[in-house]
Amino acid sequence: xxxxxxxxxxxxxxxxxxxxxxxxxxxxxxxxxxxxxxxxxxxxxxxxxxxxxxxxxxxxxxxxxxxxxxxxxxxxxxxxxxxxxxxxxxxxxxxxxxxxxxxxxxxxxxxxxxxxxxxxxxxxxxxxxxxxxxxxxxxxxxxxxxxxxxxxxxxxxxxxxxxxxxxxxxxxxxxxxxxxxxxxxxxxxxxxxxxxxxxxxxxxxxxxxxxxxxxxxxxxxxxxxxxxxxxxxxxxxxxxxxxxxxxxxxxxxxxxxxxxxxxxxxxxxxxxxxxxxxxxxxxxxxxxxxxxxxxxxxxxxxxxxxxxxxxxxxxxxxxxxxxxxxxxxxxxxxxxxxxxxxxxxxxxxxxxxxxxxxxxxxxxxxxxxxxxxxxxxxxxxxxxxxxxxxxxxxxxxxxxxxxxxxxxxxxxxxxx
Amino acid sequence: xxxxxxxxxxxxxxxxxxxxxxxxxxxxxxxxxxxxxxxxxxxxxxxxxxxxxxxxxxxxxxxxxxxxxxxxxxxxxxxxxxxxxxxxxxxxxxxxxxxxxxxxxxxxxxxxxxxxxxxxxxxxxxxxxxxxxxxxxxxxxxxxxxxxxxxxxxxxxxxxxxxxxxxxxxxxxxxxxxxxxxxxxxxxxxxxxxxxxxxxxxxxxxxxxxxxxxxxxxxxxxxxxxxxxxxxxxxxxxxxxxxxxxxxxxxxxxxxxxxxxxxxxxxxxxxxxxxxxxxxxxxxxxxxxxxxxxxxxxxxxxxxxxxxxxxxxxxxxxxxxxxxxxxxxxxxxxx
Numbered sequence: 001x002x003x004x005x006x007x008x009x010x011x012x013x014x015x016x017x018x019x020x021x022x023x024x025x026x027x028x029x030x031x032x033x034x035x036x037x038x039x040x041x042x043x044x045x046x047x048x049x050x051x052x053x054x055x056x057x058x059x060x061x062x063x064x065x066x067x068x069x070x071x072x073x074x075x076x077x078x079x080x081x082x083x084x085x086x087x088x089x090x091x092x093x094x095x096x097x098x099x100x101x102x103x104x105x106x107x108x109x110x111x112x113x114x115x116x117x118x119x120x121x122x123x124x125x126x127x128x129x130x131x132x133x134x135x136x137x138x139x140x141x142x143x144x145x146x147x148x149x150x151x152x153x154x155x156x157x158x159x160x161x162x163x164x165x166x167x168x169x170x171x172x173x174x175x176x177x178x179x180x181x182x183x184x185x186x187x188x189x190x191x192x193x194x195x196x197x198x199x200x201x202x203x204x205x206x207x208x209x210x211x212x213x214x215x216x217x218x219x220x221x222x223x224x225x226x227x228x229x230x231x232x233x234x235x236x237x238x239x240x241x242x243x244x245x246x247x248x249x250x251x252x253x254x255x256x257x258x259x260x261x262x263x264x265x266x267x268x269x270x271x272x273x274x275x276x277x278x279x280x281x282x283x284x285x286x287x288x289x290x291x292x293x294x295x296x297x298x299x300x301x302x303x304x305x306x307x308x309x310x311x312x313x314x315x316x317x318x319x320x321x322x323x324x325x326x327x328x329x330x331x332x333x334x335x336x337x338x339x340x341x342x343x344x345x346x347x348x349x350x351x352x353x354x355x356x357x358x359x360x361x362x363x364x365x366x367x368x369x370x371x372x373x374x375x376x377x378x379x380x381x382x383x384x385x386x387x388x389x390x391x392x393x394x395x396x397x398x399x400x401x402x403x404x405x406x407x408x409x410x411x412x413x414x415x416x
Numbered sequence: 417x418x419x420x421x422x423x424x425x426x427x428x429x430x431x432x433x434x435x436x437x438x439x440x441x442x443x444x445x446x447x448x449x450x451x452x453x454x455x456x457x458x459x460x461x462x463x464x465x466x467x468x469x470x471x472x473x474x475x476x477x478x479x480x481x482x483x484x485x486x487x488x489x490x491x492x493x494x495x496x497x498x499x500x501x502x503x504x505x506x507x508x509x510x511x512x513x514x515x516x517x518x519x520x521x522x523x524x525x526x527x528x529x530x531x532x533x534x535x536x537x538x539x540x541x542x543x544x545x546x547x548x549x550x551x552x553x554x555x556x557x558x559x560x561x562x563x564x565x566x567x568x569x570x571x572x573x574x575x576x577x578x579x580x581x582x583x584x585x586x587x588x589x590x591x592x593x594x595x596x597x598x599x600x601x602x603x604x605x606x607x608x609x610x611x612x613x614x615x616x617x618x619x620x621x622x623x624x625x626x627x628x629x630x631x632x633x634x635x636x637x638x639x640x641x642x643x644x645x646x647x648x649x650x651x652x653x654x655x656x657x658x659x660x661x662x663x664x665x666x667x668x669x670x671x672x673x674x675x676x677x678x679x680x681x682x683x684x685x686x687x688x689x690x691x692x693x694x695x696x697x698x699x700x701x702x703x704x705x706x707x708x709x710x711x712x713x714x715x716x717x718x719x720x721x722x723x724x725x726x727x728x729x730x731x732x733x734x735x736x737x738x739x740x741x742x743x744x745x746x747x748x749x750x751x
């Protein structure tokens with residue numbers, strides 16, 4: 001390229017000026033001057049001037065009709081090496097078409113991804129959340145040695161929190177809310193041709209309190225204590241127990257004596273073969289509830305959503321006979337007076353605000369207690385030391401006051 | 417002219433251009449192939465998603481009109497016969513040559529006495545009656561996710577069906593087809609049981625009355641849950657919503673609701689006979705909403721206690737006022 005051509009390029013090409021006079025144009029003034037030269041008169045905004053200048057530069061240097069790459073003297077406008085050849089000539093119609101097609105395909109892919117992602121596809125969501133049902137694994141057996149008279153009908157299966165509902169459907173929530181870890185399950189048949197069989201379900205609940213929670217929440221009324229492990233009962237064809245962190249159900253296919261005896265034998269074998277670090281013991285919580293009127297076996301640890309209040313969790317409840325009615329007392333240790341008082345206020349607010357209850361005049365004792373009239377039943381709540389406690393579904397105001405007084409005396413030891 | 421310090425300007429030859437083009441093409445092809453290889457055509461439910469079709473299943477017999485019969489007693493087979501007679505006889509619903517599907521509740525591998533599944537006596541009697549009415553075939557099916565074969569065998573349903581001349585269809589992954597329920601919010605591009613419906617002309621749902629930890633109750637409408645595949649447990653997050661959509665999904669020929677023993681506590685699995693209460697009732701009707709509204713009373717509830725029933729009634733999927741259908745009440749001593 002001759003000097004004249006180079007000068008022509010310099011005269012018309014702000015980009016070239018930017019490159020060749022780099023030390024100067026790196027200053028704001030230099031850039032502004034370069035832009036101003038290429039921009040039409042009246043282009044005030046700097047950004048607009050820059051874009052206009054850039055476009056002109058590209059048109060002249062890259063795609064120019066009036067100044068070819070040869071005549072412009074390409075090396076004078078030299079950009080990084082990889083860009084040179086693309087500047088060397090205009091893309092032909094075929095290249096433009098291919099580029100347009102590629103961009104169109106990319107745009108279509110982007111649109112497809114956006115559409116798919118915008119649609120709710122629970123199957124995909126759940127695939128990330130847990131393995132499919134088939135992932136229930138088959139294990140060698142729940143026990144290394146089965147008691148005499150029992151033979152496994154199949155291998156054991158294992159279920160995780162992600163697959164528990166495949167096994168027990170809508171009851172999974174009860175376990176999941178109580179800290180469920182895993183379920184191992186196996187069926188065994190009674191030998192001797194009776195045709196009886198039983199299913200053994202071993203729920204690992206993580207800690208003994210959780211195991212007691214699901215045990216007590218499902219305890220059948222009028223069930224007889226079985227005297228096995230930490231807690232246990234027998235109800236017709238079923239034997240349930242708590243052994244440390246494990247909650248165990250043995251469900252027989254019938255309620256024959258042979259089946260029940262086999263269930264008891266198997267339960268003892270399981271307890272003997274399964275070592276646990278800690279045992280379930282609710283002696284301290286049990287002592288909070290007065291023994292008079294208590295319905296046997298009714299003390300339960302409710303893990304969540306207590307009385308329909310979603311923020312009320314891990315509360316011990318006990319059912320009482322009150323004449324021809326039934327009343328529920330509740331108590332929970334919240335670690336300190338502040339936490340207990342705060343939760344008592346929340347419970348009071350739940351019954352008044354959420355349930356539309358009406359607070360009755362405060363009872364004389366215990367201090368700070370509230371009784372709420374729900375129109376047909378009465379709720380009472382108070383806090384004492386680390387405990388929040390109260391009465392649920394008392395049939396009348398007198399019953400609520402009476403049980404409140406009994407419960408507060410029990411919890412405070414008559415100190416109030 | 418070359419800038420200082422640089423050699424001659426490199427120029428791409430035609431050969432170089434083609435080579436670069438080939439390399440770029442190979443890269444694109446490899447990327448595309450990898451994407452195709454990684455693409456999961458059969459996500460979690462292992463169902464064919466090639467075409468999401470309308471999964472609605474309408475097997476109602478409109479000429480029969482809305483009918484309901486409530487039989488009382490302990491003998492399920494006898495109650496079924498009497499209740500069917502009271503709604504006009506099985507012949508009103510099953511014609512010669514019909515291919516009948518019995519959708520049972522075989523969700524759990526538990527013995528029939530626990531009341532968690534459809535009682536085999538009902539399955540056998542219903543299959544026999546359909547056959548006697550001229551049905552060409554009777555298929556018994558459900559989709560218990562866990563160990564389906566065990567569920568059919570240990571509940572006694574499989575043996576009862578076969579003894580009565582019915583076939584048992586145990587779904588496999590390929591038995592489902594992606595469907596999107598028109599107007600549905602949850603059943604969208606979701607695997608719905610399809611394979612055993614090929615050629616079916618009549619559908620009868622048979623379910624027990626059970627309390628349900630999450631839904632409040634599990635009866636005839638919840639029984640259609642077994643037509644869904646995939647990771648359906650997530651629907652428990654909106655249990656009322658999915659039951660309403662199940663009512664939209666299926667229009668059966670008849671439903672049979674077995675409240676001979678109702679599961680009052682620890683549903684839907686139960687486990688102990690202590691969970692059951694003898695409620696001595698069996699309901700046969702063309703209207704699943706009416707059946708469930710009536711069944712709710714056996715659990716000591718009203719349809720108002722079950723939001724999905726209220727909603728189904730509001731949508732016109734049936735009536736919650738089952739008394740408005742003038743139920744034919746068939747006492748035990750009538751047999």
